[in-house]
Amino acid sequence: MTDTGSDHPTPPPGCPAHQGAVPLAGLEYQQAPSQLYRSLRREHGAVAPVLLDGDVPAWLVLGYTEVSYVTSHDELFARDSRRWNQWPAIPQDWPLLPFVGYQPSVLFTEGEEHRRRAGVITQALEGVDQFELARDCQVIADRLIADFAGSGRTELMSTYAHALPMRAAVQMCGMPHQGTDTQQLVEDLRISLDAAEGDDPVAAYVRVGERIQRLVKEKRDRPGPDVTSRMILDPAGLTDEEIVQDLISVIAAAQQPTANWIGNTLRLLLTDERFALNVSGGRLSVGEALNEVLWLDTPTQNFIGRWAVRDTQLGGRQIRAGDCVVLGLAAANTDPQIWPEAHVGAENSAHLSFSNGEHRCPYPAPLLADVIARTAVETLLERLPDLVLAVEPEELTWRPSIWMRGLTTLPALFTPVVQ
Ligand code: HEM
Structure with a gap:
C-alpha cells in the first residue's frame, strides 16, 4: 500500500474504494434502508463496495446466499479484526473503533479458542429456566410500567424498551435487578452502549468493567444459580479476565438488539392496521409481529464483520486478504x-437476523431474547390495553445508525392507571 502522506493510504487497484464505492451512511439508511439496499443490489449485485465512516473501504454483502456463505466459511472470512488491511488508515478517534477495535473477548476469537469461549457461554445460557425468565421479566415490566402508568403518557423507548432487557440481562447474570449498585451498572451500561450528549462513555465503560470484576469475584466466593456462576464453574476453566470480557459481551449483545426488537415490534403493532384490530386480545399477533420485525426491520441490520483470511472471490468480486466484509443481514x-414474488414475510425463522455459522448469536440466546421481547410486549399491552401512539406514524424517526435499526423515541398515550 502506497502512503501518500495524507491520513489515508491510497487503496491499491481492485480495492473497493476504486469501484464507485457507496458511502455507507446518510439519511436514507435511517428512514428507508430497504429501498437503498434494493438500489445497491441493482447497481452492484450481491456484494457492494462501500465506504465506512471516514471513507474507509469495505464490502457490504447484500445477498442471502452470500451472507450464508461468508458466515459458514470461517477459514475464508474470520472474526479477528487485527487481520484488517486498513489499520494504517484508521485514526485514534474513529467512531467505529469501539465495535471494530480488537478486544480479548469471545467476539474476536477464532477456531478452537472460539469454540472454548462460546461453548462456556452456551452452557451458561442453557441453564436459564425460560419460565423463570418470563416471570422475572414480567416483574421488571410491571415495575417499569408502574413508574409511568399514572401519567397517561410516556416515551416507550427510554422508559421501557431499553430499560427492560438491560435489567433482565443483569439479573440473569446474578445481580438483583434493583438496588443502587445495579442501578449504577444499568446506567453505566446504557452510557457505554448508547451515550447521550454530555455522557462520558469511556469512564462509564471503565466502571462497568470494575463492577463486573467485582461480580465475578463475589460469585467465585459464593456461586449461585446464574450465568456468571455457571461460567466460573465450567470445566473449560476460563480465567477471571476472560469471564469479565465475555460477560460484558453477553450483556451488551443482549441489550441493544433485544431493546430494538421490542421497540420495532411495538411500532408495528401500533401503526399497522393488520395488527391494530386485535392487539389487546391476540397473543398470536404479538408472535407474528415479533417474527415479521425479524424479517423486515431487524435490529442488527448490518454487522461488522468478518475479515478475509486470504485473497478470494465472493459474489463475483475479487476480495483481498485482510478486506473487511460487512454482513448485510437486513438486505439478505x-x-x-429468496422472495421471487416480491412478497417478504414468512412464518418461518429462516431469516439471518441472528446471523449464521460458528459466530452466530449463540444457541439458546435467540430463545431467551424471544422470551424477554415477547413478555415485554405482551405485558405492556395487557396492562395498558388502550395504548396508542402520541404522534402520527410518519413522525417517528429512526436512530442515525447503519448498524442498529431502532427508533429514537416512541411516544405513547393511554388511560392513566390509578394505583
Ligand atoms: C438474551 C439476548 C441475547 C444474548 C444473550 C445474545 C448473545 C450474543 C453473543 C454472546 C454473541 C457473540 C457470539 C460469538 O461471537 O460467538 C452474539 C452475537 C450476535 N447476536 Fe446475539 N444475543 C442476544 C440477542 C440478540 C438479538 C435479539 C439479536 C437480533 C435480533 C441478536 C443478533 C446477534 C447477531 C447478528 C450476532 C453476531 C453474529 C455474528 O458474528 O455472525 N442477538 N449474541
Missing part, C-alpha cells in the same frame, strides 16, 4: 432471490 433477509 429481503433478497429478491
